[in-house]
Amino acid sequence: MSADSKAPPTQVRPGSSGMNLRERKKERTRRTIRTEAFRLFREQGYAETTVEQIAAAADISPSTFFRYFPSKEQVVLVDDLDPILIRALEEQPPELTPLEAFKRAAIATFHSMNSDEFAFEQERVRLVNTIPELHGVLIYELQRTVEMTAELVARRTGRATESLEVRAFAGAMIGALTTVFDNGQLDLERMVQILDFMQAGMPL
Template sequence: MSAETASATPPAPAKAVAGGGLRERKKERTRRTIRTEAFRLFREQGYAETTVEQIAAAAEISPSTFFRYFPSKEQVALADDLDPLMIAAIEAQPKDLSLLAAFKQATLAAFATLTAEEFAFEKERVELLYSVPELRGAVAQEVQRNLLMVAEIAARWTGRAPDDFEVLAFAGALTGAMTAFIDRDPFSPEQIIRVIEFLEAGMSSL
C-alpha cells in the first residue's frame, strides 16, 4: 500500500492492560510503539519495502526485541486487538438471547468502546490486509482463524463441541458472510449488523 492510499492514523492503544502493573504497561507501550512506527513506514514507503530492521530502528529497539512482540512483519498487520473485546462482549450477553442476537449486541457493545482514533486505525489495518498482495495468503489463514474462534464462542454459548456440525456451519456462515463484504466497506459496524440481521431472518428476503 502506498502512502497515498493509507490514512495517517496511529494504532489503537490496547485496553487490556489498563489496570496492569508497571511491567505490563511498559510492554504494552513498546508493542504500541512498534505498531505505530510500522504503520507509519507502511504508509510512507509501502508494506513490501518496509523491513523488520527498519521498524525496529524507528521504534528504537533491536530486531530481537521486535521478534519478542511479533513473530514476523505480517503479524504486525494481522494482530487483531479487538478479539478480546468482542469475546468479552459476547460472554457478557444474557444467555436467553439467540446466538446471532448475542453476536449483534456484542458487536454494538464492542464498537461503542472504540475511540475515533482506535476505529480509524482498525479500519486502516483491514484495508491494508486486503490491498497488499503479499498479505493475501496470511488473510486466508486469518479467515480460518476467525472461523475457529467463532466456533469456539458458539460452542461455549450452546454447550456443544467446537466441531459439532451445526456449530461449524454457523461459524462458517457468519465468517463467510462477513468476509464477502470486507473489501467493499472495511471495518463497518453497520455492515456487520446488516449481515447478522440477514442471517437472523433466515435469509428470507431472497
C-alpha cells in the same frame, strides 16, 4: 443503526485501567511498533519495509521486535479486538440466539474504542485488504477465526465444537461477515445489517 455508529465515542477500552506499570509499558511499545510499521508501509510500501526499519523507527532492536511479533505479517494481521469481542460475547444473556449475542457483542466492542483506536483499526483493515503479500496468509487467519467462533458458539449452546451444526454456523457467519471488509472499511452499520439479514433467514 444510524450512520454515526461508524464513529464510536471516545471511551477507554475495557480492562486498560487494570494494567500495572510494566504491562502498560509493554503495551505502549507494542503499539509503537505497529504505528511506526503502518507509517512505513504507507510511505514506502509493505514489501519494501523491513523488520530492521520498523525496529529502528520504534527505537528498539530487531530481537525486541520479534518478542512482540513473530513476523512482519503479524504486525498487520493480529486483531486486538478479538479479546474485547470474546469478553463482550461472554457478557451477553444466555437466552439470546448466537447471532443476536454476536451482534450485541460487536456493537459493544465498537463502542469500547476511542477515536485513535478506531482510526488504527480502520487502517489495519485497509492494509489487510490491500496488501497482496498478505492474501495467502489471510486464508490461515480466516480459518483461525472460524475455529475461534466455533468454540464460542459451542460454549454458548452447550454443543460440541466439532459438531456439524456449530462448524457450519461459524463458517457461514464469518464468511458472511467478510463482506463487511469488501470496501476496506471497518463498518459497524454494515456488520449489523449482515447479522440481521442472517437472523431473518437470509431472504432474497
